[in-house]
Amino acid sequence: MKVGSTGMLPASGQEYRPRGNDDRSDMIVVRTLSERVFEIVREQIVTGKLGNDAPIRQDALAAKLGVSKIPVREALARLEQEGLLTSQANRGFCVQPLSAAQAEEIYALRLAIEPAAAAYASSRADDRAQAAVIAAFERLDRAAGNDLPQVAVCNRDFHVALVRPGGRLLTTQMVERLSILAERYVVAHLAPAGRDTRAHLEHRALLDAFIARDGVVLEALLTAHIGATLDDLRDQFSAA
16 A cells, blocks of 8 residues: 555654645645554455454554554554454554454344344434435445445445434444444455445445335345345355
């Protein structure tokens, strides 16, 4: 992943300001060095460039990115909170392994919480909330087929957007947490050819049911969507 013309991030303590062809003062997204390190390492984990149990050496990572150890330490701690890394005494940080058992647990919890929460939220969504769901779907649609790590993020945003209008903060936080933990499994699931097309059609149907405020259909579609992903993951783990 390119991080700059020199292959390094800005000097420690500086803010990273990404700019593009459409750069405008009101569109600048300011991110700290810690956030940029987080994004770089997260992408390497989600895409499998850093494999199961791969060690993360803070000194080596800081030297590679041209930053101090402080933003690296902050980023790795955040990745541990998100369930992508584990830390052990005298060993440091390691990549949390993908496993069939973890996939089963994550998706079982999603099935228990998410479909009913989305159905509840759909009946309470105002025009602004519906517009937010549409925007999340459009971002996911644009990312599809081009950038799997970004697809995973946009997939999380879309699923969380379906439950947020319910106004149940704890439920929304739980769905978001589970979606974060599911991101690597989303990438693994979408890797085989043709799955991105199926996912797009399923997401479009979810969007239509949400906009129609049809909670019964939405709950059934979301249950089938999450369940089908879990079935595919079971097959992949069995084959491996």
